[in-house]
Amino acid sequence: xxxxxxxxxxxxxxxxxxxxxxxxxxxxxxxxxxxxxxxxxxxxxxxxxxxxxxxxxxxxxxxxxxxxxxxxxxxxxxxxxxxxxxxxxxxxxxxxxxxxxxxxxxxxxxxxxxxxxxxxxxxxxxxxxxxxxxxxxxxxxxxxxxxxxxxxxxxxxxxxxxxxxxxxxxxxxxxxxxxxxxxxxxxxxxxxxxxxxxxxxxxxxxxxxxxxxxxxxxxxxxxxxxxxxxxxxxxxxxxxxxxxxxxxxxxxxxxxxxxxxxxxxxxxxxxxxxxxxxxxxxxxxxxxxxxxxxxxxxxxxxxxx
Amino acid sequence: xxxxxxxxxxxxxxxxxxxxxxxxxxxxxxxxxxxxxxxxxxxxxxxxxxxxxxxxxxxxxxxxxxxxxxxxxxxxxxxxxxxxxxxxxxxxxxxxxxxxxxxxxxxxxxxxxxxxxxxxxxxxxxxxxxxxxxxxxxxxxxxxxxxxxxxxxxxxxxxxxxxxxxxxxxxxxxxxxxxxxxxxxxxxxxxxxxxxxxxxxxxxxxxxxxxxxxxxxxxxxxxxxxxxxxxxxxxxxxxxxxxxxxxxxxxxxxxxxxxxxxxxxxxxxxxxxxxxxxxxxxxxxxxxxxxxxxxxxxxxxxxxxxxxxxxxxxxxxxxxxx
Numbered sequence: 080x081x082x083x084x085x086x087x088x089x090x091x092x093x094x095x096x097x098x099x100x101x102x103x104x105x106x107x108x109x110x111x112x113x114x115x116x117x118x119x120x121x122x123x124x125x126x127x128x129x130x131x132x133x134x135x136x137x138x139x140x141x142x143x144x145x146x147x148x149x150x151x152x153x154x155x156x157x158x159x160x161x162x163x164x165x166x167x168x169x170x171x172x173x174x175x176x177x178x179x180x181x182x183x184x185x186x187x188x189x190x191x192x193x194x195x196x197x198x199x200x201x202x203x204x205x206x207x208x209x210x211x212x213x214x215x216x217x218x219x220x221x222x223x224x225x226x227x228x229x230x231x232x233x234x235x236x237x238x239x240x241x242x243x244x245x246x247x248x249x250x251x252x253x254x255x256x257x258x259x260x261x262x263x264x265x266x267x268x269x270x271x272x273x274x275x276x277x278x279x280x281x282x283x284x285x286x287x288x289x290x291x292x293x294x295x296x297x298x299x300x301x302x303x304x305x306x307x308x309x310x311x312x313x314x315x316x317x318x319x320x321x322x323x324x325x326x327x328x329x330x331x332x333x334x335x336x337x338x339x340x341x342x343x344x345x346x347x348x349x350x351x352x353x354x355x356x357x358x359x360x361x362x363x364x365x366x367x368x369x370x371x372x373x374x375x376x377x378x379x380x381x382x383x384x
Numbered sequence: 385x386x387x388x389x390x391x392x393x394x395x396x397x398x399x400x401x402x403x404x405x406x407x408x409x410x411x412x413x414x415x416x417x418x419x420x421x422x423x424x425x426x427x428x429x430x431x432x433x434x435x436x437x438x439x440x441x442x443x444x445x446x447x448x449x450x451x452x453x454x455x456x457x458x459x460x461x462x463x464x465x466x467x468x469x470x471x472x473x474x475x476x477x478x479x480x481x482x483x484x485x486x487x488x489x490x491x492x493x494x495x496x497x498x499x500x501x502x503x504x505x506x507x508x509x510x511x512x513x514x515x516x517x518x519x520x521x522x523x524x525x526x527x528x529x530x531x532x533x534x535x536x537x538x539x540x541x542x543x544x545x546x547x548x549x550x551x552x553x554x555x556x557x558x559x560x561x562x563x564x565x566x567x568x569x570x571x572x573x574x575x576x577x578x579x580x581x582x583x584x585x586x587x588x589x590x591x592x593x594x595x596x597x598x599x600x601x602x603x604x605x606x607x608x609x610x611x612x613x614x615x616x617x618x619x620x621x622x623x624x625x626x627x628x629x630x631x632x633x634x635x636x637x638x639x640x641x642x643x644x645x646x647x648x649x650x651x652x653x654x655x656x657x658x659x660x661x662x663x664x665x666x667x668x669x670x671x672x673x674x675x676x677x678x679x680x681x682x683x684x685x686x687x688x689x690x691x692x693x694x695x696x697x698x699x700x701x702x703x704x705x706x
Contacts, residue, residue: 210399212632213684215676217639218657222407222673225661227415316529320643323531324658343535350539357532365527372523 098377105373108366115363119168131159134331154341154352164359167333171363174249174328175315181253182314183307186260191291191299193261194268205265212258220317223251224326244329252317256310263302271295301378309371312364319360335360392688396681400674407673408451416664419443421467464667468660473671477656481675483553484645484652488637490568491575496630498580500623503587507622508614510592518584525581530640534574534647541570551649571648578640579633586629587622594622624694631687634680 100106118125126132129150135158144152150161193204228243229235271277272295280290321327322336323343330337335356342352419437423429429437438444442453457464463473506518542550553567594600595618603617604610642654649655653676660669 206395206399209632213635213680214403215635215638215642215680217642218654218661218673218676219407221642221658221661222410222414222669225415226410226413230413230415312527316527319529320531323529324646339532339535346535346539347543350543353532353535353539357529357535360529360532361524361527364529365523368523368527 095377099373102369102373102376104369105377108369108373111362111366112370115168115359115366116172119165119172122162122165122169125165126159126162129159129162131162134158152351154338160352160355163333163338164335164355167335167338167356168359168363170245170328170332170334171315171318171336171360174245174252174318175311175363175367178249178252178256178314178318179307179311181249182257182310183260183303185253186257186306187264187296187299187303189257189261190264191268191295194265195272195287195291195295197269197272201265204261208258208261211255214255216255217317217320220251220255220321221324221326223254224248224321244327244332248318248321248327252314256314256317259310260303260306263306264299267299267302268295271298305371305375305378308367308374312367312371315360315364315367388692389685389689392685396685400678400681403677404455404674405451407670407677408454409447411666411670411673412447412450414661414664414666414669418467418664418666421664463671466660466665466668468663468665468668473668476668477653477672477675480651480653480656481679483650484638484641484654487568487571487575487644487650487652488641491572491579492630492637494572494576495580495583498576499583499587500626503584504591504614504619504622506584506588507591507595515588518588522581522585525577525579526585528577530574530578530643531647533577534570534644537570537574538647551647553649553651567648567650571644571650574644574647575637575640578644579637582633583626583629587626590625591618591622594618597621620694624691627687627690627694631684631691634683638676638680 146152152160154160154163189204189208193201193208224247228247277290277294280294285294318327318334319336319339322334323340325337325340328334328337330341338356339353342349342356346353418441419434422437423434435444442450445453465471466473466476469476502518506515509515538550541548548569549567550570551567553564595614600613600618603613608617638654641652642658644650645652645655646658653672657669657672657676659665660672
């Protein structure tokens, strides 16, 4: 932890960027993710350009091979596979990014409070974090995903709406994905708390909320960014598993997980349907992991130039 | 040391108690209702019967009361019956727990047997081509969706090559060990690929960090051979933190087991829990989830004992620095 007040502090951003560019896999991942994001956002345009319909069954053209009209062929009820993959990408990326944001918020609050106040609060919060890490999360997520929203008192109109499965998955994944951020932020806050500038702020009589928000928070941004990037990949994996098991995103909304779930039944007759959604999940997750790794190297103050 | 472990034991029990209430509450919020299911299977039941049944099973009481009654019965050894299997849940869960422990145990040993030497090797040649290749494979393993990996393995080994069965646990009439092993290969392979990347990356990082320490420099400067430095000085120190990582991975391994067992039709805890949740088998789901939670916490506790034994400093510091 040297170099916190570097004489070259005006070039910290430039130096970080330079170090990031050296991590070729991370740069490539960023490009892949940007392309994927743009394509997914443009799914309706691609749909119109190809002149296909991603949601209406067309039983005369089921399970077709790749062609000009259908670059990746059609699925078991004749819908265009590529366009459905792009719509699935919208869902997976949206869920991944939003849930990662919420878990970053929860993790940051838990981590800063535990690290700054220490003592019993720290012990309690960190035991809670350790417990969540240790729990068998998937079975618990399955139960959470199976909970009947009407029994919770939500009106049927909301509980049965098409977006409900999306909100639900964002909420339940956020409830378990915050732990890495919390641990890293706590460790960083612990070391910040003892620094001179924080002590100076305390001595000057700054209020606690001011110390936390303007002195500590900006200094713990690096671990938050790294852990959040890495968690996007994990969240997309969780979403795809739950959707695959039939508990996440519900058809007719396409997600990579529920597309694979349909393809599983057809694995003997149409193995290519099981290939593409898996490749999309794999590439997206590995890209977020490489990106996180690259950011970690670039933002690490201990690393050399 | 004993004080540390006793604190840990109480914490684990507290977590288990909190989780039992949470899971109990969540199971009650799942769609369907045990009385409705009874009515569906017997059309002669009247609404008045339904009310009487609700009172008989105590379902008309508030949740805290029901939980307390259930807890008292459970502590007395009565964990209830499975609706679908019509057997006491323990009779179903115990053999399946054995199947899961077998699956997880074999793949954990296999994953560590690969991760430890490979991680050390990568740490000894940091930033070499081999190190980069290992890193790539680790990231690939971590990022592969386990259910897709299982699907691909089934496609390759069962559909295309026809070497191994696509699922199940044994060929009927063939009780031999060899016959059973072929059913284990694909599930074990899936779980091992799923967990080996994380362990390898951790082992590499831990070894790299150990090799930077002063006592390693001392060992080198007094003229020890590099192999002696690594095997008798660095190894133990680099392995100790791996214990914690393995312990913390039990929950993740169990999640992996749930997917793997479901994909390969392996009659273990994970598949049982999943089927119970999907089939409205409330008691079986509840007890299965508690077992899974309990055994993960037990695994953690055992790892704490190992850790305290391997690293005497733990007894002095009450708290692990995160």
